[in-house]
Amino acid sequence: MDGYGYGWLAFFGAFLGIVLLYGLIAYIVGAMALKRMADKLSIENSWFAFIPIANAYLLGKVAGDKLDLFGYQIENLAFILLGGSAISFVISQVPVIGFLFGIAFAVVAYATLYKVYMMFVPNSAMLYLILSIVLAIIAPFLMYAASTKDPIVEDSYIELE
Numbered sequence: 045m046d047g048y049g050y051g052w053l054a055f056f057g058a059f060l061g062i063v064l065l066y067g068l069i070a071y072i073v074g075a076m077a078l079k080r081m082a083d084k085l086s087i088e089n090s091w092f093a094f095i096p097i098a099n100a101y102l103l104g105k106v107a108g109d110k111l112d113l114f115g116y117q118i119e120n121l122a123f124i125l126l127g128g129s130a131i132s133f134v135i136s137q138v139p140v141i142g143f144l145f146g147i148a149f150a151v152v153a154y155a156t157l158y159k160v161y162m163m164f165v166p167n168s169a170m171l172y173l174i175l176s177i178v179l180a181i182i183a184p185f186l187m188y189a190a191s192t193k194d195p196i197v198e199d200s201y202i203e204l205e
Contacts, residue, residue: 066181070181070184070185071184073184073185073187073188074093074099074183074184074187074188075093075094075099076093076188076191077093077184077187077188077190077191078090078093078099078102078103078106078187078191079091079093079094080188080191080192081106081160081164081187081190081191081195082102082105082106084191084194084195085105085106085195085197087102087105087106089102090102097126097129097130097133098126100125100126100128100129100153101122101123101125101126102122103122103125103153103156103157103160104120104121104122104123104124104125104126104156105122106160106163107121107156107159107160107163108121108159109121109122111152111155111156111159113151113152113155118152121156124152125152125153125156128149128152128153129149131145131149132145132146132149154173154176154177157173157176158170158173160187160190161173161190163195163196163197164190164191164193164194164195164196165189165190165193166196172186172190
């Protein structure tokens with residue numbers, strides 16, 4: 045390999061390092077945000093925010109453990125998100141079924157995130173959701189910004205139709 049090849053190797057190595065560092069920072073910021081939200085709502089085991097897949101369970105608890113989605117009442121939302129995260133992780137490699145399940149799970153997860161945003165930043169909830177979807181790399185920071193606000197629990201029942 046000549047100097048040119050080593051230069052590209054160094055570039056891609058540095059790029060990978062930056063991406064991994066950003067991913068770690070974003071994960072920690074998102075976990076801190078979810079923990080803060082759970083603490084503000086007096087939800088037990090708020091430390092679940094730092095455990096992959098278990099943080100989906102905690103997100104469901106923060107959202108009130110129920111969700112109305114397109115006229116259907118989803119009960120035990122925390123367990124739905126926990127199971128959906130685990131299943132999505134495993135089934136994502138199955139071509140058609142994995143893709144369809146991923147879309148269905150994303151709809152439930154984003155509807156849950158919208159409900160959480162409505163609890164903490166009701167005037168900006170739709171903007172936060174759109175930015176969380178379109179610019180997913182800033183979603184943990186949006187959650188952190190939302191977590192600095194006090195929740196409005198009585199107005200958090202959101203019906204999506």
